[in-house]
Amino acid sequence: MPFYTQEQLGSGLRRNTEHQMTQPKVLISDKMDPRAAAIFRERGIQVDEITGKTPEELAAIIGDYDGLAIRSSTKATAKLLDQATNLKVIGRAGIGVDNVDIPAATARGIVVMNTPFGNSITTAEHAIALMFALARQLPEADASTQAGKWEKNRFMGVELTAKTLGLIGAGNIGSIVASRALGLKMKVIAFDPFLSPERALELGIEKVELDQLLARADFITLHTPLTDQTRGILSREALAKTKKGVRIINCARGGLIDEAALKDALESGQVAGAALDVFETEPATASPLFGTPGFVSTPHLGASTTEAQVNVAIQVAEQMSDFLLLGGVTNAINMPSLSAEEAPRLKPYMALAEKLGRLLGQVLGEQVRGVSIEVEGAAAQLNQKPITGAVLAGLMGTYSQTVNMVNAPVLAKERGLDVKEIRHEREGDYQTLVRVTASTPGGERCVSGTLFGNAAPRLVDIFGVAVEAELGGHMLYIVNNDTPGFIGKLGTALGQAGLNIATFNLGRRAAGGEAVALVAVDDPVPAELVQQLCALDGVREVVPLNF
Missing domain, CATH: 3.30.70.260 (ACT domain)
Incomplete structure (x- = not known):
């Protein structure tokens, strides 16, 4: 996998000169709304829709493609990515990226994107629907009535009004659930380490610690990704701390709840009801929870509405097209965002930054212990993350021939490099300036560059000596x-x-x-x-x- 050259840094494409004259090529490997393929074609991208392939069959063809658009069926494993010699971007039409080996993709310089907003409303509404189902025992009542029974006195539900809803995760979907719950006159509390007091006030909810939420909530709904920190967040110990008679809903990810412990809590009455749309192992054709009184389940339907399927398909096609054609990076898991509008403005700065980093790497080599990236003048008004990524791509290119802006920060971290970003609002000698300082055992070594005509990169200082040179x-x-x-x-x-x-x-x-x-x-x-x-x-x- 070669470097991003100057042009490639701006456009997000890794290809030689001959390949640049051809259209990018995308594979849609899972069933997706046809509008996704239509958008790719409208944007001038070749697209093949080949679904239902085995991992071996997919590995045999993946090397032909610049982009891979998937849902949940395709597993983008390290073994598959080993064969993806031209792949630049994986687009997941949906939120969860459990089926993508993120470290393996990052190491290979492949951008991984998801579409966190396309099915947000749909998933939030499903959580609210399951909350109602638990509150009024709707699945059991339906089954009983259709069986010819009329057990009116058996199904005594509870109102949602005035109950306390505990959100574990108050991000995009969680905040929508909070809005709907407030409309139902519920009190909403939330545990989310990333929720600021100002955002909580804006949402009209109370931020609490997890133990407080467990003790106070009448209903608990989970809206957090599955990470090392959140795996088993509702453990046996956590369930024991809940308010007796709590009802629990999970439309987020399987693995957030200890399913065996949840079964025991349902049977003991500690938990009055639980509704799961997601399971540790899917498809969940067997589960210890099945048949447990008070348990409701659906087969991962959180995103299963016509509107959501269309939205995520459109979103992933637009995001991938922006990346392949313009260099725009939206909703990436392993790279800072760079909008399609920003990319043309940042392109010359990224080219300059990559050259400065490459210059330092070639002159100083293994001496570099840390790097500081400073911007001033017009550069200080821009998104600095892509500039930093370009510096690191140039610098780390000294050590690896498979480096680009996606994996350069990871390589820098692996080498223990301290990376700092500094933004100066001051006016300097140049209308715009990027300065890169490397820390070495012998002291700091600095190079600076500017743009002539807002387009042409120029070196203006090398280790304290004024020059004016193209690189x-x-x-x-x-x-x-x-x-x-x-x-x-x-x-x-x-x-x-x-x-x-x-x-x-x-x-x-x-x-x-x-x-x-x-x-x-x-x-x-x-x-x-x-x-x-x-x-x-x-x-x-x-x-x-x-x-």
């Missing part, structure tokens, strides 16, 4: 003593080696002091020439560069 192709970075005749010696050496000089940029700290030359040449610099240049009088350092 591209094959170059030589040379540090030498500022003495008469050196440039002639250098030119002669390059000429004798058959290397034609494309551009020649000089800078120095002071007359007779340390000087820096950045020389662009038409061909790669042979190792023997580097040794020859190092032997010239006054030369302190010679590093061949490639951009």
